[in-house]
Amino acid sequence: MKNKLTLILLLIFSISLFGCSSQAAPYSPESFYMGTVINQKVYGKNAKKAGDLVIDRMKEIEASMTINTPGGEINPLNDAAGLNPVPVSPSVMFLLNKSKEYGELSQGAFDVTIGPLVKEWGIFTDNPKIPSSDKINELLKLVDYKTLLIDTMNNTAMLPMKGQIVDLGGIAKGYAGNEAIRIYKENEITSGFINLGGNVVVLGTKPDGALWNIGVQNPRDVNGKIIGKLAVKDTAIVSSGDYERFFEKDGVRYHHILDPKTGSPSKSDLIGVTIVVDSTIVTDSSTDGDALSTSVFVLGLDKGRQLVESLKGVNAVFITEDKKVYVTSGLKDKFTFDDESKVYQYVQ
Amino acid sequence: MFNKMKKGDLVVGSIVLLLIIISFAGVKIYNSLGSGNGKIAVIRQNNIIIKTIDLDKLKESQEIKIDGDFHNTILLENGRIRFEDADCPDLVCVKTGWLDKNGQMAVCLPNKVSVKIEGSDEGLDGVAF
Amino acid sequence: MTKTKKMVLLSFFAAGAIVLSIIESMFPVPLPIYGVKLGLANIITIVLLYFFGIREALMVVCIRVFLSTLYGGGFVVFLFSITGGILSTLVMGFLMKVFFDRLSLSSVSVVGSIMHNLGQLLVAGVVMKDFAVLGYLPVLMISGVIMGVFIGIISNFLISSLKRINVFTIKP
Numbered sequence: 001m002k003n004k005l006t007l008i009l010l011l012i013f014s015i016s017l018f019g020c021s022s023q024a025a026p027y028s029p030e031s032f033y034m035g036t037v038i039n040q041k042v043y044g045k046n047a048k049k050a051g052d053l054v055i056d057r058m059k060e061i062e063a064s065m066t067i068n069t070p071g072g073e074i075n076p077l078n079d080a081a082g083l084n085p086v087p088v089s090p091s092v093m094f095l096l097n098k099s100k101e102y103g104e105l106s107q108g109a110f111d112v113t114i115g116p117l118v119k120e121w122g123i124f125t126d127n128p129k130i131p132s133s134d135k136i137n138e139l140l141k142l143v144d145y146k147t148l149l150i151d152t153m154n155n156t157a158m159l160p161m162k163g164q165i166v167d168l169g170g171i172a173k174g175y176a177g178n179e180a181i182r183i184y185k186e187n188e189i190t191s192g193f194i195n196l197g198g199n200v201v202v203l204g205t206k207p208d209g210a211l212w213n214i215g216v217q218n219p220r221d222v223n224g225k226i227i228g229k230l231a232v233k234d235t236a237i238v239s240s241g242d243y244e245r246f247f248e249k250d251g252v253r254y255h256h257i258l259d260p261k262t263g264s265p266s267k268s269d270l271i272g273v274t275i276v277v278d279s280t281i282v283t284d285s286s287t288d289g290d291a292l293s294t295s296v297f298v299l300g301l302d303k304g305r306q307l308v309e310s311l312k313g314v315n316a317v318f319i320t321e322d323k324k325v326y327v328t329s330g331l332k333d334k335f336t337f338d339d340e341s342k343v344y345q346y347v348q
Numbered sequence: 349m350f351n352k353m354k355k356g357d358l359v360v361g362s363i364v365l366l367l368i369i370i371s372f373a374g375v376k377i378y379n380s381l382g383s384g385n386g387k388i389a390v391i392r393q394n395n396i397i398i399k400t401i402d403l404d405k406l407k408e409s410q411e412i413k414i415d416g417d418f419h420n421t422i423l424l425e426n427g428r429i430r431f432e433d434a435d436c437p438d439l440v441c442v443k444t445g446w447l448d449k450n451g452q453m454a455v456c457l458p459n460k461v462s463v464k465i466e467g468s469d470e471g472l473d474g475v476a477f
Numbered sequence: 478m479t480k481t482k483k484m485v486l487l488s489f490f491a492a493g494a495i496v497l498s499i500i501e502s503m504f505p506v507p508l509p510i511y512g513v514k515l516g517l518a519n520i521i522t523i524v525l526l527y528f529f530g531i532r533e534a535l536m537v538v539c540i541r542v543f544l545s546t547l548y549g550g551g552f553v554v555f556l557f558s559i560t561g562g563i564l565s566t567l568v569m570g571f572l573m574k575v576f577f578d579r580l581s582l583s584s585v586s587v588v589g590s591i592m593h594n595l596g597q598l599l600v601a602g603v604v605m606k607d608f609a610v611l612g613y614l615p616v617l618m619i620s621g622v623i624m625g626v627f628i629g630i631i632s633n634f635l636i637s638s639l640k641r642i643n644v645f646t647i648k649p
Contacts, residue, residue, distance in 0.1 A: 030399070037398050041473070197396070198477035206473075217477035224390060224397045224466075224475055237476040244477065274476055356579035364587060364622060371614040378612060440553060451609045457553065464609060 024207075026193075027051045033058040034065075034173055035124075036197025042184065043191040043207045050187040054180045054194070061179065064092065065172045067115065067165065068124075074166055078115065082162030087155055095168055095175055096150050096157055098287060102171075103145035106295035106307065111145045111260035115165025121265075123256040128247045130254065136263035139163075143260050174238055174290020177201040181279070181286070198239055201279075201286045205233040216317050218341060219243045219272040227325060227339040228317065228346075234279040238289035240297040241272035241319075259298050268300030272319035276331060281313025288314070301326070319344070378451055387450065389429045391422065392462045397475075403427050403448075403465070418459040429463055431456060486644070487525075487533060491540045494521040498545035498558075515624055516593040522566050523573075523586055523632040524639070531570035538562040553604065557597040564596035565589040582633050587625025594621050 027047035031038045038058055042051045064072045076086045088096070099112035116139045122128045131139075142164045149158045159166065173196045181203050184192040192203040193212060202212045211233050215226035219241045230237060242255035242265070259266035275293045277285035292314065296304035301318055308316045308328055315330035323344045327335050337346040387403040393416060401410075401424055410424040411432070420441065423432035428448035431441035434456055441456035453464035478486075501517040518541055525534040542562055546555040569589040572580060594617040602608040 037396065039474070193473060195474040195476075198475065200474050200476045202473075212473045213471055215472045215475035217475055223392060223395055223477060224400075226472070226475060229472065230476075239476045241477070352581055354579050354581050356576050357581050357584045360580065360584040360588060364591065364618070367591075368615060368618045368622075371618055375612045375615055378609075438553060451612045453609050455604075457604065 029055060031055045031058060033062040034176065034196065035068075036173065038176075038197070039195045040180070041193040042189055044189045046187040046189060050184050050189050050192070053183050053187070057179050057183060058176055058196075061091070061172065061176050064089065065095075065168045067167055067169075074168060077157055077159065078165045081159035081164040085149070085151060085154075085156035085158035088157050090155075091175075093150070093152065093155060093157070095171055095287075096148065096166070097152075098175075098284070098291065099168070099171055100145055100148060100150070102288075102291040102295060106291075106299065108145070108260055109266075109298035110170065110291050110295040111143055112166055112168065112170070113143050113145050113148060113159070113164055114170075114258055114260050115167035116142050116163060117258050117263050118167055118169070118256075119165065121254070121256075121258065123245055123247065123254070128254070130249060131263075140263045143263070145260075170294045171287060171291045173197065173199045174236070174287040175284075177236060177238075177286035177290075178284055198244070199286065199290060200237040202232060202235055203279075216274050216319075216335075217241070217243075217272065218339065218344075219319055220343070221341055225340060227319065227341075227344050228335055228337045230274075230276060230317075230331070230334050231336070232276070232334060236277045236279060236286035236289040237274060238277075238286065238293045239272060239274040240293035241270075243272065257294060257297055266298040268298065268304075269320050269322075270297055270300055270304065270318060271321055273297050273304065274317040274319075275308070276315045276317070276334075278313040278315075282311075285313075292316075375451075387427060387448075388466050389424065389447070390464050390466050392464075394460050396477075401429075403429060414459065414461050416459045416461065418456065420456050420459055420461050422463060429465070430454065431463065434459070483529075483533075487529075487537055490521050490525060491537045491544075494518040494537055494541035495545050495548075497521065498541060499548055515620075516561065516565070516590050517624075517628070518562070519565060519569075519586060519589050519593065519628050520632050520635065522562075523569060523582060523589070523628070524635050526566070526570050526573050527632075527636055528639070531566065531574075534566050534570060535563065538566050556600050556604065560600045561593035561596035565593035568592045581629070582636075583626050583629030586629040586632060587622050590625035590628065591618055591621035594618070 026041040026043045028039065028041050029051050040051050040054060065074055066072045067074050067078065073088055073092045080086050102110045103112065120131045120135060120139055142161055147160050149160060177194055177196055177199050180194045181201055184203050190204045191207045194201050200214050205211055211231040214230045214232060214237050216228045216230065217239060218225045218227045220243065240257060242253060245256035246253050255265045257266050258264065273293055273296045275289045275296065277289040279285040282288055296307060296316060299307060301320055304318065305328065308314050315328045317331065317335060318326040325337065325344050325346045389401045389403050390397055391399040393414060399412065403424065404427060406424055406426045412422045414420045414422065418434065418436040420431055421433035423430055428446045430446045431444065431454055434442050436456055436458035441454050444454040447454055447463065447465050450465050450467055453462060455462045497517040497520065501515045504515060522534050522538060525537055542555065542558045546558065569585050572585050572588060598611055598613060598617060602611060
């Protein structure tokens with residue numbers, strides 16, 4: 001009798017050990033590319049391999065898309081503006097096409113040729129400044145995504161006017177997120193998480209089957225303080241807001257998201273928007289999410305909500321200037337309002 | 349001669365005593381609020397969280413080097429954290445010493461790095477910002 | 478008194494305040510926030526509030542803070558000192574003007590020390606963009622009381638001595 005009992009106990013013990021192994025600690029490397037901290041949490045047999053491959057890919061993407069350091073593919077494109085077409089790789093081709101697509105969808109709120117104005121405002125540098133309206137009007141002539149010429153047959157692209165600048169800043173991180181998921185899948189990872197400076201993409205659920213808990217940043221509090229949580233799987237979550245990069249002058253806040261129509265920081269009723277894209281419905285969930293978050297932020301609550309609701313698999317959390325929080329219907333079950341600062345009002 | 353005890357002194361004295369008690373209570377409450385699931389050290393650079401570590405779960409001491417306009421070395425041990433070394437001009441961060449309680453913080457202003465002990469947020473896997 | 482005499486007297490006091498500032502940085506502070514000061518210079522402030530008024534006391538506070546920051550400290554220490562100094566001077570001045578006959582100097586200086594420390598904490602909170610530093614409020618209040626009583630006794634002694642020398646015209 002005693003022996004049987006011991007046997008059974010041993011059996012149970014070993015089975016539980018088996019179960020425990022899949023909850024092993026994730027591979028959580030931290031890297032710094034595209035001007036931001038990149039955190040990953042990869043679970044599974046090939047976790048380290050996948051994680052390291054992702055870091056390599058991030059490095060590649062940064063090198064390819066940069067306009068702040070020499071080299072890459074975008075610099076030649078910008079340098080040849082008004083001169084000649086330049087060859088581009090499939091990734092860049094993909095992004096340029098995607099950018100034009102979103103230019104259309106957002107009715108110009110998202111414009112990848114906004115480069116000259118971003119440079120003039122200098123918000124990403126240590127010396128941002130307010131350009132004169134004359135200068136802004138002058139540079140606005142160079143901003144129009146429709147002028148970007150893409151030749152898919154010869155794999156080239158060209159900017160027709162001298163001085164035009166393509167800036168993939170509004171879509172590169174999103175793309176990088178998608179690339180990470182692709183690499184995870186190629187390495188048989190079924191549970192993974194990547195956060196590129198606030199651009200979050202999750203693959204599958206957590207190893208124990210639980211959903212990932214992702215916080216929605218409070219636009220008016222320290223980084224890490226939230227106004228709500230999203231419980232998700234196979235989703236990309238991308239935010240845009242007036243709190244990410246800005247400078248203040250004479251009491252006015254100048255943030256980094258320029259409105260391509262005015263050439264100045266967008267002035268809508270939103271201070272933050274978080275786009276939630278279902279990866280099982282939208283293949284390029286993170287890339288689209290990135291472009292959409294900029295678009296919707298510029299468009300404002302009404303037009304932005306219209307745009308989001310017209311797209312399948314896409315939902316959003318809107319935070320307005322008057323501190324109200326709205327979510328689209330698809331998030332009702334996934335979003336939990338949780339505002340520690342007690343300043344916001346959840347409008348259902 | 350001007351220091352004799354007068355009527356007003358009692359009033360001032362009791363108000364001050366009351367304030368001391370209230371501030372003690374206030375701080376105790378604040379500290380216990382975040383306690384929840386442990387002592388999480390949050391390191392921010394330029395106001396963005398770059399690392400969070402559960403100090404209670406730390407088994408061996410760890411060093412983190414942060415490079416910005418200046419350089420900081422942060423030392424983490426089980427249950428506590430501090431700026432160990434810095435090359436900024438005033439060394440305020442280093443002189444602050446060990447942080448081991450919820451709510452405590454140390455800052456290297458020149459390098460725009462801050463370290464604060466916060467209660468964990470019931471298992472958030474990440475924040476979208 | 479003549480303007481010249483007043484200027485000379487105030488300069489003496491300013492010099493004294495600066496020396497006190499320098500001496501107090503040699504003492505360990507009860508706080509893990511560097512840059513916080515004990516507030517010994519409040520002795521001078523109280524004496525000035527007694528013999529002159531808020532305006533003169535503030536003038537000397539500003540001079541003292543500017544010059545002692547040159548000696549040692551950075552922008553952060555300057556901010557702490559000036560905020561603590563101005564806040565405590567204003568509050569003490571108010572108390573002395575309105576409640577003179579009902580308060581002993583020790584009470585005034587206790588409030589002054591607490592205000593001085595509070596000012597420093599508030600600046601620290603703004604500078605770090607996080608008011609978690611207010612967690613040090615209890616410690617600061619207690620040290621404020623201790624310092625306050627100590628400063629009150631010394632101020633009392635100083636004022637009595639100065640009156641005996643008859644340097645000033647006494648304010649009612």
